[in-house]
Amino acid sequence: MNLLTGLILVVVLFALLRVFRPANPLLTAILPGLVAVGLLAAYHQDLLRLEFWAGAVGFVAILSALLIVMHPNPMVSVLFLILNLFCIALFYLMLRAEVLAALQVIVYAGAIMVLFVFVIMLLNLPAEEGLGAGGGIQRWAAVLLGSGFAALLVFVLRHRLGRPYFEPGSFVQEFGSARDLGMLLFGRYLFAFEAASVLLVAAMVGAVILAKRRLQ
Amino acid sequence: MPVDFFLVIAALLFTIGSVGVLIRRNAIVMLMCVELMLNAVNLTFVAFAQEGQRMTGHVFAFFVMTVAAAEAAVGLAIVIALFRRRRTTDVDNASLMRW
Numbered sequence: 001m002n003l004l005t006g007l008i009l010v011v012v013l014f015a016l017l018r019v020f021r022p023a024n025p026l027l028t029a030i031l032p033g034l035v036a037v038g039l040l041a042a043y044h045q046d047l048l049r050l051e052f053w054a055g056a057v058g059f060v061a062i063l064s065a066l067l068i069v070m071h072p073n074p075m076v077s078v079l080f081l082i083l084n085l086f087c088i089a090l091f092y093l094m095l096r097a098e099v100l101a102a103l104q105v106i107v108y109a110g111a112i113m114v115l116f117v118f119v120i121m122l123l124n125l126p127a128e129e130g131l132g133a134g135g136g137i138q139r140w141a142a143v144l145l146g147s148g149f150a151a152l153l154v155f156v157l158r159h160r161l162g163r164p165y166f167e168p169g170s171f172v173q174e175f176g177s178a179r180d181l182g183m184l185l186f187g188r189y190l191f192a193f194e195a196a197s198v199l200l201v202a203a204m205v206g207a208v209i210l211a212k213r214r215l216q
Numbered sequence: 217m218p219v220d221f222f223l224v225i226a227a228l229l230f231t232i233g234s235v236g237v238l239i240r241r242n243a244i245v246m247l248m249c250v251e252l253m254l255n256a257v258n259l260t261f262v263a264f265a266q267e268g269q270r271m272t273g274h275v276f277a278f279f280v281m282t283v284a285a286a287e288a289a290v291g292l293a294i295v296i297a298l299f300r301r302r303r304t305t306d307v308d309n310a311s312l313m314r315w
Contacts, residue, residue: 050217058225065229065252069236074244081248084229088255091222095266100258100277107281112251112288119292120244123299142238146231153227157220175269184275192275196282203286210293213300 003046004055006039011063054094061087074125078116085109096176222263230256243298243305247291254284 010032017028046052064084068077085108092101185193229252236249258277265273295305302309 054217054221058221061225062228062232065232068245068248068252069232069240074242074248077245077248081251084252085255088259091225091259092262094217095222095262097262097265097274097277100262100274103278103281107285108251108255112285115288115292116244116248119296123244123296123305125242125244125305139239142235146235146238149234150228150231153231154224157223157227175271176274180271181274181278184271185278189275192279196279199286200282203289207289207293210290211296 002052003039003043004052004059006043007036007056008059010036010039011059050094054091057087057090057094061091074120075117078113078120081116082109082113085113098176099178099181100176219263219267222259226256226259226263229253229259241306241308243295243307244292246307247288247295250291251284251288254280 013035014028014032017024017031021027040047061084064080064087067080068084071077071080085104089101089104089109092098092104233249233252233256236252237246240246240249258280261273261277261280263273265271265277298310299305
């Protein structure tokens with residue numbers, strides 16, 4: 001029993017109260033809040049451990065991914081996707097990919113997600129009933145096969161599980177810095193870099209033509 | 217701090233994204249699930265880059281981000297064109313090439 005499992009159980013408790021006691025907002029807010037404060041007071045030494053933060057960010061990432069898929073309103077899905085992207089940026093920081101973490105926040109959460117938000121507001125989509133018109137059998141098959149796929153992936157990783165591969169702090173000095181990434185991009189991967197710029201121009205022209213009202 | 221932790225998280229995120237593409241019929245949400253899958257793959261790249269202490273994984277993640285930006289722009293333009301013709305973003309209404 002540590003702080004992370006306690007807080008995860010608190011979130012589960014909150015979700016259950018929201019589902020089964022929706023008429024009593026005071027209970028749903030106050031009871032999990034008090035339990036969370038109690039847990040923080042009891043296990044406050046966990047707050048200084050990196051494992052706790054990695055686990056908490058991972059939990060938030062998985063939860064927000066599930067909510068992207070399950071929420072009927074696309075606008076809420078986009079907001080949870082932004083939360084998920086921030087969680088992955090934190091993972092990049094833990095893995096010492098500082099340039100990618102900055103790019104994730106600026107390019108992904110900042111530019112691409114603005115595009116999504118803009119299109120959803122432009123189309124003014126209503127929230128769907130349920131999860132849309134897809135048939136029941138396809139949904140259950142997808143969930144079943146998805147669980148099997150996740151189990152397969154974890155099975156493949158099983159012989160590696162729990163083995164510590166790096167200690168935070170034992171790093172090559174320049175690893176993940178903007179300087180080294182730039183040297184690679186403008187050195188060995190120069191052709192791919194230029195090809196990516198051509199791809200971006202092509203995508204921009206294509207997007208403008210596709211979204212245009214009339215081609216003339 | 218085990219690298220496997222990040223690999224497992226990335227595997228779960230990828231699975232959630234693929235299931236989302238399969239069960240949702242709203243084109244914008246399907247695009248968001250594709251972004252989720254791309255991010256999971258990026259996380260795997262960066263985790264393996266950390267394990268091997270080589271930055272090639274970072275370069276690949278960078279290019280995946282570029283492709284994701286292009287894909288989002290074109291995909292959303294297609295969604296807008298679809299919405300203009302059919303007044304919906306439900307992909308079941310774009311069934312001309314379905315067999």
